[in-house]
Amino acid sequence: MGLTDRVLSQAGTLEGVARTVLAEAETSAQKAAEVAAAAQQVTGNVEAIAATAEELSSSIFEISRQVGEAAAVCVVRARRRGRLAGGATCFSRAARSGDHRLGDDRYHGFDTK
Numbered sequence: 001m002g003l004t005d006r007v008l009s010q011a012g013t014l015e016g017v018a019r020t021v022l023a024e025a026e027t028s029a030q031k032a033a034e035v036a037a038a039a040q041q042v043t044g045n046v047e048a049i050a051a052t053a054e055e056l057s058s059s060i061f062e063i064s065r066q067v068g069e070a071a072a073v074c075v076v077r078a079r080r081r082g083r084l085a086g087g088a089t090c091f092s093r094a095a096r097s098g099d100h101r102l103g104d105d106r107y108h109g110f111d112t113k
Helices: 003-081 084-097
Strands: none
Touching: none
């Protein structure tokens, strides 16, 4: 085997290695793009979850505020009439029914006179 044959053989080997490296680089680039797309989707999901959690927190705060307000109204009315148990009944009726007519004493069984 002469020098020319050895150079051609090495060039062929080098070309094969270059093709393999190129194929691996293309596969890596494709996988990197898939990972980037997945990361972007995860980011969107995390943002949606954060927004939902914030809405839930606000709703819980508002419910707590309304329950506290309803309890205070019932207790004040019951104390005015000297019937603390009546205030508890007022509150439990409103809570069970989901009705928010705390301003209507007749609904809660209080004398309006």
